[in-house]
Amino acid sequence: MLSHLNNYNIILASQSPRREELLRGLNIPFEVQNVEVEESYPSQLVGVDIPMYLAEKKADAFVDKMDENTLLITADTIVWHEGNVFGKPVDKADATRMLKALSGKTHQVITGVCISTLLKRKTFHVISEVRFSRLSPEEIEYYLQNFQPYDKAGAYGVQEWIGYIGVEYIEGSYFNVMGLPIQRLYTELKRWKK
Amino acid sequence: MLSHLNNYNIILASQSPRREELLRGLNIPFEVQNVEVEESYPSQLVGVDIPMYLAEKKADAFVDKMDENTLLITADTIVWHEGNVFGKPVDKADATRMLKALSGKTHQVITGVCISTLLKRKTFHVISEVRFSRLSPEEIEYYLQNFQPYDKAGAYGVQEWIGYIGVEYIEGSYFNVMGLPIQRLYTELKRWKK
Numbered sequence: 279m280l281s282h283l284n285n286y287n288i289i290l291a292s293q294s295p296r297r298e299e300l301l302r303g304l305n306i307p308f309e310v311q312n313v314e315v316e317e318s319y320p321s322q323l324v325g326v327d328i329p330m331y332l333a334e335k336k337a338d339a340f341v342d343k344m345d346e347n348t349l350l351i352t353a354d355t356i357v358w359h360e361g362n363v364f365g366k367p368v369d370k371a372d373a374t375r376m377l378k379a380l381s382g383k384t385h386q387v388i389t390g391v392c393i394s395t396l397l398k399r400k401t402f403h404v405i406s407e408v409r410f411s412r413l414s415p416e417e418i419e420y421y422l423q424n425f426q427p428y429d430k431a432g433a434y435g436v437q438e439w440i441g442y443i444g445v446e447y448i449e450g451s452y453f454n455v456m457g458l459p460i461q462r463l464y465t466e467l468k469r470w471k472k
Numbered sequence: 473m474l475s476h477l478n479n480y481n482i483i484l485a486s487q488s489p490r491r492e493e494l495l496r497g498l499n500i501p502f503e504v505q506n507v508e509v510e511e512s513y514p515s516q517l518v519g520v521d522i523p524m525y526l527a528e529k530k531a532d533a534f535v536d537k538m539d540e541n542t543l544l545i546t547a548d549t550i551v552w553h554e555g556n557v558f559g560k561p562v563d564k565a566d567a568t569r570m571l572k573a574l575s576g577k578t579h580q581v582i583t584g585v586c587i588s589t590l591l592k593r594k595t596f597h598v599i600s601e602v603r604f605s606r607l608s609p610e611e612i613e614y615y616l617q618n619f620q621p622y623d624k625a626g627a628y629g630v631q632e633w634i635g636y637i638g639v640e641y642i643e644g645s646y647f648n649v650m651g652l653p654i655q656r657l658y659t660e661l662k663r664w665k666k
Contacts, residue, residue, distance in 0.1 A: 279610065279614055279637070303632075303633060304633070304636060304637065305618075305633060406641075416473065417473060420473055424499075438497075439497060439498070439499060442494070442647065442655060442658065443654070443655060443658040444655065445645070445646075446645075446655055447644045447645055448642055448643075448645070449641065449642075449643050450641045450642070451639070451640075451641055451642070452639075452642055452646035453636065460636045460637070461605065461636060461637060461638065461639055461640055464637040
């Protein structure tokens with residue numbers, strides 16, 4: 279359905295197996311490559327500007343490996359809660375702190391996505407609201423012991439046990455909460471012109 | 473986390489592989505059994521009353537196979553759109569009609585769930601709103617050719633290609649749209665007393 283992109287080599291530069299799985303769902307050919315950047319950003323950035331900045335930073339880090347046929351996709355996801363960013367937890371205490379803060383409340387999951395070629399770049403973001411039920415200390419402990427969510431923003435995977443038992447509702451894209459707003463990405467790729 | 477249910481044999485009476493997969497996500501032991509009922513209901517029923525009626529009908533059909541240790545879970549999911557039920561499509565023309573009707577609009581997915589023992593029964597429903605983008609005739613044709621969604625209410629699986637490219641947003645439980653409101657079910661099971 280995206281045959282106008284057939285002349286491109288589509289590259290997803292991401293270490294996230296969830297992003298790869300989601301992009302596979304579009305049934306288009308692409309390859310995955312690693313991109314190593316420090317996930318730091320200017321301290322004055324807030325909310326949506328942070329993952330958009332980081333998605334572009336990942337694209338910048340990849341530019342030397344691109345040729346004229348490369349169409350690059352990079353993305354970054356954050357949890358934004360009461361004016362604070364929750365990134366990947368550094369240890370179990372940090373993960374516990376995050377899940378306690380999210381318990382019984384609604385937070386935002388924001389993904390910034392950058393589509394780029396050597397000629398052009400388009401960056402956008404998608405926000406989903408996620409409401410957690412009140413999580414008991416036992417539920418938090420059980421999850422951290424069994425699922426080790428240290429590679430996940432906000433210390434949870436919505437597609438894991440804690441998403442099953444704890445997410446009361448979502449407003450927006452579920453796939454965005456997993457790490458890639460695939461419907462919006464499809465729409466942007468449909469519109470893509472050289 | 474649901475150790476107060478350890479004395480029960482939990483049975484999911486459903487033919488749906490998605491419901492089985494979702495219940496597996498709770499990490500509790502259970503078995504799956506078939507239940508054969510005609511999915512007909514009194515014509516005066518509307519909206520939420522339809523899947524609740526059918527979930528109870530499935531429980532009724534299973535009652536002879538239960539003993540005092542059985543905890544039975546049955547469920548039914550419908551798509552409710554502009555005052556009409558969309559069940560499983562009977563053929564390709566019917567599926568095309570459903571997807572055209574859902575295209576560019578918001579519909580409701582309603583699952584009725586019945587938890588029962590020989591002594592007690594609890595039936596509830598969960599509603600999720602789903603908004604589809606405008607689907608082109610080519611997208612509908614591509615989906616029906618490649619995914620054959622004839623076992624799915626409303627002729628779509630949200631976890632399939634069409635959900636990736638077409639679902640703009642959800643308000644409510646994503647897992648409910650897949651066929652089982654697992655967070656609510658977990659909450660009801662936590663509260664369950666003999």
